Amino acid sequence: MLEVPLLLLASLLPWQTTEPAALEGEALTRARASVERLAEGMRGVERLHADFVQEQHTLLLEEPLVTQGRLHLRKAPGCVVLDVAEPRPSVVRSDERSHQVYHPDRKRAERYLFESNEVAKSLLAVMTADLAAIEEAFRITGHEAGEEGRALVLRPREAQHRRRVDSLRLESGPEGRVLRSVSFVNGEGERTVLRLSKLRRVGPKSSSEERARERDVFDRPLPKDVEVVVHRVPRGDG
Numbered sequence: 001m002l003e004v005p006l007l008l009l010a011s012l013l014p015w016q017t018t019e020p021a022a023l024e025g026e027a028l029t030r031a032r033a034s035v036e037r038l039a040e041g042m043r044g045v046e047r048l049h050a051d052f053v054q055e056q057h058t059l060l061l062e063e064p065l066v067t068q069g070r071l072h073l074r075k076a077p078g079c080v081v082l083d084v085a086e087p088r089p090s091v092v093r094s095d096e097r098s099h100q101v102y103h104p105d106r107k108r109a110e111r112y113l114f115e116s117n118e119v120a121k122s123l124l125a126v127m128t129a130d131l132a133a134i135e136e137a138f139r140i141t142g143h144e145a146g147e148e149g150r151a152l153v154l155r156p157r158e159a160q161h162r163r164r165v166d167s168l169r170l171e172s173g174p175e176g177r178v179l180r181s182v183s184f185v186n187g188e189g190e191r192t193v194l195r196l197s198k199l200r201r202v203g204p205k206s207s208s209e210e211r212a213r214e215r216d217v218f219d220r221p222l223p224k225d226v227e228v229v230v231h232r233v234p235r236g237d238g
Helices: 026-040 118-127 131-137 208-212
Strands: 047-057 063-072 079-086 089-097 098-105 110-113 139-147 149-156 168-174 181-184 192-203 227-233
Touching: 026 131, 026 149, 026 168, 079 118, 079 149, 089 131, 110 118, 118 131, 118 181, 131 139
Parallel strands: 110 227
Antiparallel strands: 047 063, 047 192, 063 079, 079 089, 089 098, 098 110, 139 149, 149 168, 168 181, 181 192
């Protein structure tokens, strides 16, 4: 799916072959409260920018694949961009109907067009701490809270989406208002961890300089000499 997966998004629980139970009662109430605290930290935020370090743990390699760069999130219309700096420059962009990976050194881009990119929509809901949208797409199966921070574990409700995201973990700081990492396991048990730092929030009250900085990162056109390969993904495969 994603050459540089989102959600993306600190370690996950080991991949499980049994169906984990959803939280109920007091445990679910506490977990929802943690989501609301994250939502408080996103209130009034139109765009979020952060440095990221991503680790991809695959079954074929002993050491994880590490990439780093800058993450950009736009709340509406929903869009996430990863500007990868190392080990090789690339730009990954996902929204509710498309996913694109651009390699500047190859002058080539792969673009996937969806009738509805359900996985991207779900991950955007997670990154913006939209409780209603999160609970529509996921069951909350785990919650931890301590002096060092909070963690939530989610599992997609739809079995067809678990091939790409079998389980998802969010970690926030002690106050619970700043997302520190997002990590997920796919249906084959491979784990991806995305750690965030140096977060910068941009909202309607931000200065004109802050609002102008990186404002075109979400919809910037590709250079004219780039070869674009387009794939159309039927509903149900997104």
